[in-house]
Amino acid sequence: MPALRFRQAIVAALTDEMSADPTVITFGEDIAAAEGVFKATEGLLATFGPERVRDTPISEMAFTGAAVGAAMMGMKPVVEIMFIEFLGVALDQLVTEAAKMRYLSQGQYSVPMVVRASSGSGLGFGCQHSQTLENWVAATPGLKVVTPSDPQSAYSLLRASIADPDPVVFLEPRILYAERGEVDFNLKMKLGQARVLTTGSDLTIVALGNMVNVSKAAIAQSGVSADLIDLGTIVPWDRETVLNSVRKSKRLIVVEEAPLSGGWGSEIIATVTRELFSSLVSAPFRITTPDIPVPFNGSLEAKFAPNAADVCRQILESMKNNSVPDAWWVSEGVAK
Amino acid sequence: MPALRFRQAIVAALTDEMSADPTVITFGEDIAAAEGVFKATEGLLATFGPERVRDTPISEMAFTGAAVGAAMMGMKPVVEIMFIEFLGVALDQLVTEAAKMRYLSQGQYSVPMVVRASSGSGLGFGCQHSQTLENWVAATPGLKVVTPSDPQSAYSLLRASIADPDPVVFLEPRILYAERGEVDFNLKMKLGQARVLTTGSDLTIVALGNMVNVSKAAIAQSGVSADLIDLGTIVPWDRETVLNSVRKSKRLIVVEEAPLSGGWGSEIIATVTRELFSSLVSAPFRITTPDIPVPFNGSLEAKFAPNAADVCRQILESMKNNSVPDAWWVSEGVAK
Amino acid sequence: MNNSVERRSALKDNEVAWFERMLEIREFEKQTNLLFASGSIRGTTHLCVGQEALAVGIASVLNKDDVVAATYRGHGLALALGLSSHSALAEIMGKATGCAGGLGGSMHLCDSSVGILPTSAIIGGGMPIAAGAALAFQIQKKSNVAVAVFGDGATNIGAFHETLNLAAIWKLPVIFICDNNVYGEYSRFNITTPIEDLHTRADSYDMPNLKIDGMDIYTVRTALEAAVERARTGGGPTLIEAKTYRFSGHSRADTAPYRPEGELAEWEKRDPLKVTQEHLIAKGLLSSEKIAKMISETEEFIQATIKKVLNDPEPTVKDMFKNILAESKN
Amino acid sequence: MNNSVERRSALKDNEVAWFERMLEIREFEKQTNLLFASGSIRGTTHLCVGQEALAVGIASVLNKDDVVAATYRGHGLALALGLSSHSALAEIMGKATGCAGGLGGSMHLCDSSVGILPTSAIIGGGMPIAAGAALAFQIQKKSNVAVAVFGDGATNIGAFHETLNLAAIWKLPVIFICDNNVYGEYSRFNITTPIEDLHTRADSYDMPNLKIDGMDIYTVRTALEAAVERARTGGGPTLIEAKTYRFSGHSRADTAPYRPEGELAEWEKRDPLKVTQEHLIAKGLLSSEKIAKMISETEEFIQATIKKVLNDPEPTVKDMFKNILAESKN
Numbered sequence A, B: 001m002p003a004l005r006f007r008q009a010i011v012a013a014l015t016d017e018m019s020a021d022p023t024v025i026t027f028g029e030d031i032a033a034a035e036g037v038f039k040a041t042e043g044l045l046a047t048f049g050p051e052r053v054r055d056t057p058i059s060e061m062a063f064t065g066a067a068v069g070a071a072m073m074g075m076k077p078v079v080e081i082m083f084i085e086f087l088g089v090a091l092d093q094l095v096t097e098a099a100k101m102r103y104l105s106q107g108q109y110s111v112p113m114v115v116r117a118s119s120g121s122g123l124g125f126g127c128q129h130s131q132t133l134e135n136w137v138a139a140t141p142g143l144k145v146v147t148p149s150d151p152q153s154a155y156s157l158l159r160a161s162i163a164d165p166d167p168v169v170f171l172e173p174r175i176l177y178a179e180r181g182e183v184d185f186n187l188k189m190k191l192g193q194a195r196v197l198t199t200g201s202d203l204t205i206v207a208l209g210n211m212v213n214v215s216k217a218a219i220a221q222s223g224v225s226a227d228l229i230d231l232g233t234i235v236p237w238d239r240e241t242v243l244n245s246v247r248k249s250k251r252l253i254v255v256e257e258a259p260l261s262g263g264w265g266s267e268i269i270a271t272v273t274r275e276l277f278s279s280l281v282s283a284p285f286r287i288t289t290p291d292i293p294v295p296f297n298g299s300l301e302a303k304f305a306p307n308a309a310d311v312c313r314q315i316l317e318s319m320k321n322n323s324v325p326d327a328w329w330v331s332e333g334v335a336k
Numbered sequence C, D: 001m002n003n004s005v006e007r008r009s010a011l012k013d014n015e016v017a018w019f020e021r022m023l024e025i026r027e028f029e030k031q032t033n034l035l036f037a038s039g040s041i042r043g044t045t046h047l048c049v050g051q052e053a054l055a056v057g058i059a060s061v062l063n064k065d066d067v068v069a070a071t072y073r074g075h076g077l078a079l080a081l082g083l084s085s086h087s088a089l090a091e092i093m094g095k096a097t098g099c100a101g102g103l104g105g106s107m108h109l110c111d112s113s114v115g116i117l118p119t120s121a122i123i124g125g126g127m128p129i130a131a132g133a134a135l136a137f138q139i140q141k142k143s144n145v146a147v148a149v150f151g152d153g154a155t156n157i158g159a160f161h162e163t164l165n166l167a168a169i170w171k172l173p174v175i176f177i178c179d180n181n182v183y184g185e186y187s188r189f190n191i192t193t194p195i196e197d198l199h200t201r202a203d204s205y206d207m208p209n210l211k212i213d214g215m216d217i218y219t220v221r222t223a224l225e226a227a228v229e230r231a232r233t234g235g236g237p238t239l240i241e242a243k244t245y246r247f248s249g250h251s252r253a254d255t256a257p258y259r260p261e262g263e264l265a266e267w268e269k270r271d272p273l274k275v276t277q278e279h280l281i282a283k284g285l286l287s288s289e290k291i292a293k294m295i296s297e298t299e300e301f302i303q304a305t306i307k308k309v310l311n312d313p314e315p316t317v318k319d320m321f322k323n324i325l326a327e328s329k330n
């Protein structure tokens, strides 16, 4: 199996879907001639030509909406929103148009499109280019929301997203673009199906995107025996896998790169609590970012998103006395 | 105390703030000459003139952003986004600009603006004009999010929102505009402070907006002894009041007009579970809308948002055996 | 072949059918208004009385495989394009027999068999979608066109600007039709827009543009035919501004008190039904007797439709859980 | 009076100071680029080499109580408007001494004492904000103006259209300056925009507009002075398109391989520093000796600044929790 960078896995998924299905097209800002600011569309223009691979003006509303319309007419457009923040100028087309089309036409029209967007902190891009923002799309019946954590899931989940008959928001943790990993091109993954990456008896950790890698390192450091669940798809998320794991482990931590207030992780906690309340031995809890904009300074940004050392600390503290550890900003006395 | 309609309480709050503070201005589509499609700005143009009360073009991005800039220059703009959905064409200015200005200027600039937006279902406006969409703004450090539930809180919380030095999203349940209630103009309410509307020993119910009224009716029907907490402010929400209540009642239900997946209520559940896990006698849970677009048909729309009868059923079932009742769509066998 | 397709092809080169359809729309809107006033329709309605010539003109020029992205003010266009009055009214009344099963309502009509994309209730919502449909046609090497119809007020929304630019740079087979009915909600368009002729905004995109009399179906057709021909043959998009007038209020119970006195009366002189009727009489295609008969038949037909719709079933609770994702199809 | 205000007033009617400031910006950007390349600056940078005449021209015309909403490509404008090289570089290097405490970074410079609104990293983000500032001035009956500076690519975003329309209809004292540096990221502007002269887009809003040579500070000043005068006296907004050229790549390590051969060299003939220098020499205000001295002094000054910044403290963990809401002030 080849070892690909994450961004190359994206390219491979696009290439394979575009080769297999002539209705797949892709467009976005500087994705064609320049092959993408993250080089996640490298070679596509050369391979598939300017009809199917297009540069757009800086007009996210227009080109996201164009994807909706093209999808309704039988194409499978994949658009790149360079940074998820830019959906702030185009959200209407996704949440209020694309997600409603099947319903409003009672199945006469469907919208098989994918919005790829880079997301998350870690690269020193400042607070307007470093957010995760899943909350903008996560409470939208009619949309699916996917986040890969490594080149393999980037490849397999992007293929599944493109093949999906409904609109999918595919969030790429931009900190991972340059990371390498082996990719089995024959490995299919289904949307809505989580991966159990490590198995263990004491604890269930649910994570997404780069927090999967952080959690994996933290588990190793901590020495606990834990199920690590890579959710992969946030909407719809894999309740069965998570519930089965927690049934066994009786303990749950969600590790999440999103603000403490309002992130998607509380959804997992609320559901697990609802379903498994009496079998839990301790309070399920989240490890998140603090409720602050993403800071630019490098050492501060490194502290901003959950990191392995702090996740490890919280795992160990929580296991020791079945209690919920303080967030680092509380234990370090810098904030409430 | 006068009995005002909810929309009149909005008018009164705007009038009183504009009288007290010449920097308060307001603009939006058809809010001046026509006095608002919901008549929530009635009389303002006549009283305060065309300089401070303005009709805008259909340009939500421009006028929301204009409020940001005016606020930075010492004004206190209140803009009306007629239906919260229209923030889908303007979210950038709120989440990525307004909420970041204080941080990015390290306190040199602040953005004391209010975005008023009608929200929610119940009036037969169809799925693009009936959503609640708090999730678009709720996970944004730097923003406050407020929802009144009656004319009194509409009046007092809107005044507090306008006086607040930071950007506030003020969501008005549009089903309430015509409802009447007594308003004490001297009653001040603070953002972030919940109201305990009924007190009881057996159960804590947390609700927001019109779900407060639904919950009140349900509590009365059910005969249980419950604390009914009207959150009022979702961000930052009043953890103390909620935790204190649940400490006493040991049971929590959140009643929420938002999709089951991804709504703000899971935040309350996750926090209460984290803090009070060992003292809870049963699983805290949410009563929400199903994960579907808002249906137009009247009887279906009436079933869509939690109603008193169903909340009452769920209260009674949950009290009977300390378990979590099924959502109506599960118990009625229409969906999973 | 379904009813909508037949109704659509009935307009093909049949001038009397145009008039007939305009009459149907006029009566449909009149009755919709009454049903709303009497409480039989909930939510809201946006009538297109005064704008029938544009709707039928568009429908008479386009093929059924062309698509149209219209707005909440879409009853007339939908009926013109082929949707039956029954299906439209049933939708507006929330019946299971409506074009969206009663789940969409007045602002969301749809019929894929004749290219009616779900109408959007968001200003500017349909424009990029029309461009996207046109993009699909271009890539598929089809000669179909997409049409976006929107109001004067909508020319101030960002999506208008972005979409026209995108369509121009990609030379998409899309026609933008600004139905300038003088008002956006309760505001005369000059309150919100600093220019008089909105079509000139297309100059910003080097896009052919023109204004036309939207009250005259013949004028509408001529302009549209040229634009459609250009689009079908790779010449790219066009912006057409049709000057019309909204004879009714904006929505619901609005009686348009903000209109200057006499303005409505002035425009009523050019009522599209009157204009068409004069053409047809002059051409010898209609007589006043025939017209009177058509009117009373239309009235009867709409009354019968109302009766039928009133007896139609409502969607079930199960229905509202369908068609959200492909998996929830049935 | 703080340093920024002094630096700003130093430009008042002082042609030599303009040149000096342009030299400072040029050297600042050159060193920023090197610091980025050597790993001392993280994240990204967007240089404005080639665009200095516009930046300093703007700063030399505006009063310190006027405000400017600029973009991520904002180093030059910020320095021109008065921000010190130290404060700017410290911000870019994430130091506590930066204008945003090291929490903002290269794309977010700010200084309220001279009207630098936090620069926005979102295309079109600053335009409505500038209009809003102008609205405040209008209501406050101040004669201040607001200026929005943005790129050629930004004229395709919805906010551009909406904001120009709003500013026109309200006659706001705002000046829109399109810094057309030929490229938006890696795309020549004609790839994404079907017209050559972007300023003509203001015709859509009945707004005065013109294009100018953005390489010549004298031209910039003349055009801006007229626009500012119009704005201050109630005449409303103006759109100025300044034709400039981005001598560097878009950001970070981009070397602009997509540029046609010879294009850069062609534009370098009109390097704004060269142009200004020629003016000043012709006017007898500068000699080549003086210029050589200024250059070496500037180099030394920036080197000294770098040294200082490198020794500056980083923000503490506590700092990042401040200034989110009024309550979190300290």
Ligand SMILES: Cc1ncc(C[n+]2csc(CCOP(=O)(O)OP(=O)(O)O)c2C)c(N)n1
Residues within 6 Å of the ligand: B029, B058, B060, B082, B086, B089, C073, C121, C122, C123, C124, C150, C151, C152, C153, C154, C155, C181, C183, C184, C185, C246
């Ligand atoms: C983004 C957005 N903003 C505001 C509205 C509310 N709204 C509905 S119709 C309307 C007026 C539209 O005027 P115009 O474009 O002239 O169309 P007309 O109603 O006259 O057909 C407005 C402001 C909306 N639906 N969407």
Ligand SMILES: Cc1ncc(C[n+]2csc(CCOP(=O)(O)OP(=O)(O)O)c2C)c(N)n1
Residues within 6 Å of the ligand: A029, A058, A060, A082, A086, A089, D073, D121, D122, D123, D124, D150, D151, D152, D153, D154, D155, D181, D183, D184, D185, D246
């Ligand atoms: C809404 C949005 N879309 C896309 C981007 C990514 N982006 C950053 S700079 C840029 C090019 C802007 O070009 P132009 O307006 O000409 O400004 P310049 O960089 O040349 O100064 C793009 C597309 C963004 N920041 N915001």
Ligand SMILES: [Mg+2]
Residues within 6 Å of the ligand: C151, C152, C153, C179, C180, C181, C182, C183, C184, C185
């Ligand atoms: Mg109109």
Ligand SMILES: [Mg+2]
Residues within 6 Å of the ligand: D151, D152, D153, D179, D180, D181, D182, D183, D184, D185
């Ligand atoms: Mg540029």
